[in-house]
Amino acid sequence: MRPGGLWRNGSVWVASPGVTLGCVWVSPLPLFHMRRSSSEPCACPKLSCEASQRSGISLAALTVTVSLAVRGPRFKKLKIGAGHRLDVKASGVFVLGIGHGNKLLTDLYNCHLSRVYTVGGLFGKATDDFSDTGNLVEKTTFDHITREKLERILAVIQGTNQKALLMYSNIDMKTQEAYELAVKGLIRPMGKSPPIITAVRCLQFALPEFHLEIHCLHETQQYLRKMVHEIGLELKSSAVCTQVRRIRDGVFTVDDALPRTQWNMQSIQEAIQNCQLKVETELEKTLGEQSPSSAGWGHS
Numbered sequence: 001m002r003p004g005g006l007w008r009n010g011s012v013w014v015a016s017p018g019v020t021l022g023c024v025w026v027s028p029l030p031l032f033h034m035r036r037s038s039s040e041p042c043a044c045p046k047l048s049c050e051a052s053q054r055s056g057i058s059l060a061a062l063t064v065t066v067s068l069a070v071r072g073p074r075f076k077k078l079k080i081g082a083g084h085r086l087d088v089k090a091s092g093v094f095v096l097g098i099g100h101g102n103k104l105l106t107d108l109y110n111c112h113l114s115r116v117y118t119v120g121g122l123f124g125k126a127t128d129d130f131s132d133t134g135n136l137v138e139k140t141t142f143d144h145i146t147r148e149k150l151e152r153i154l155a156v157i158q159g160t161n162q163k164a165l166l167m168y169s170n171i172d173m174k175t176q177e178a179y180e181l182a183v184k185g186l187i188r189p190m191g192k193s194p195p196i197i198t199a200v201r202c203l204q205f206a207l208p209e210f211h212l213e214i215h216c217l218h219e220t221q222q223y224l225r226k227m228v229h230e231i232g233l234e235l236k237s238s239a240v241c242t243q244v245r246r247i248r249d250g251v252f253t254v255d256d257a258l259p260r261t262q263w264n265m266q267s268i269q270e271a272i273q274n275c276q277l278k279v280e281t282e283l284e285k286t287l288g289e290q291s292p293s294s295a296g297w298g299h300s
Contacts, residue, residue, distance in 0.1 A: 081105055084115065084249055089131060090221040092117070092246030093254055104279065111286040112188050113250035114198055114215050120243035121228040123208040123235075130225035132240045140238040147205040153234045154200050154212070157227075161197040165217075168193040188217060195219040197227075209242070251278045 081102040083095030093115075097105035123142035127134030168189040189196065199215040214224060225241035232239025247254045256275065258267055 083108070086246065087221045089133070090244040090246065092244075093249040093252055093257070094246075095249055095252065107283055107287065108250055108279070110190075111250065111282060112190055112217060113282070113286070114188070114217050115219070115246055115250070116248035117214045117216070117221075117224060118203065118243070118245045118247055119212045119214055119224050119228060119241060121210050121212065121231070121239045122242050123210070123232060123237050123239045125240055126229065126232070126238035127240050130222070130229040130241055132242045134240070138238060140232075142208050142235075142237045145207065145235050145237060147202060149235060150205060150210060150231070151202055153231055154202060157197055157231075158200050164194070165189070165196050165198060168196070193218055195223045211243075251275075251282045 079097075079099065079102055081097035083097065083105055086092065086094050095105065095108075097103075122132055123140075123145055125139045126137045128137055129135075165187065168191075169187050170189075171187060188198075196217045196219075197214060198217060199213075201213050202210060203213050204211040212228075214227075216224070221244045224244055228239050228241040252275070256271070258271055
């Protein structure tokens, strides 16, 4: 595998404005212009500077001239695609595909990998959009709610969704195939299905606030807010969602993220190299064979 090929199909975590994080499949084409042949002309900007003094202030006039010392196009148009989206009220891991990385995004989508969120809730009120910023609909009491009662509701939710997971996986649980898939953790719907909660637990409980960790498939962030609302109703109260933050999307976690201060070529290259193996491993494990897209990581 040629080292230069890592730039064609790689992934790197970046931290976008605010708290949103992302994983970007990058290509070197807009950043480096490689020489194609000695006979192929190309213009490269060359700057010359003229300085003058006016009222004690130095002014510089830049003149752009053209040099033929460098070959290759000045820029190249690239297609950019998005993975599983985050709405405007959510934050966390966000995957983007640029150039050849769009093919890998498609392969990862076909794996139907689970995503993990941390979700905050607040008992005692309800709004029209299930979030704490929506229009207030009602206020309720919540002193009767305990952590034990909340965890019982979460257990019911997880049990119900486990049945849905098996149903939409279309697998006979009495077969050897089902056993092998269960051992590998590959029992999941490989087609369209309603949102499914594969695991949920309470991370923090301090009335009126609580925080959950939710593992899910085919969800939307609004679905998770509605889930918080329904938990409040089951506990004979009401609740609004205060936060939805995605901490894992498939093989990518928030720990792999590059903060904005590290959005430079060296950090991006290192991130691409670090994530290559786990992407290829997941594609081979889930799809059963090496993806044609991942096979091209080392090729131009």
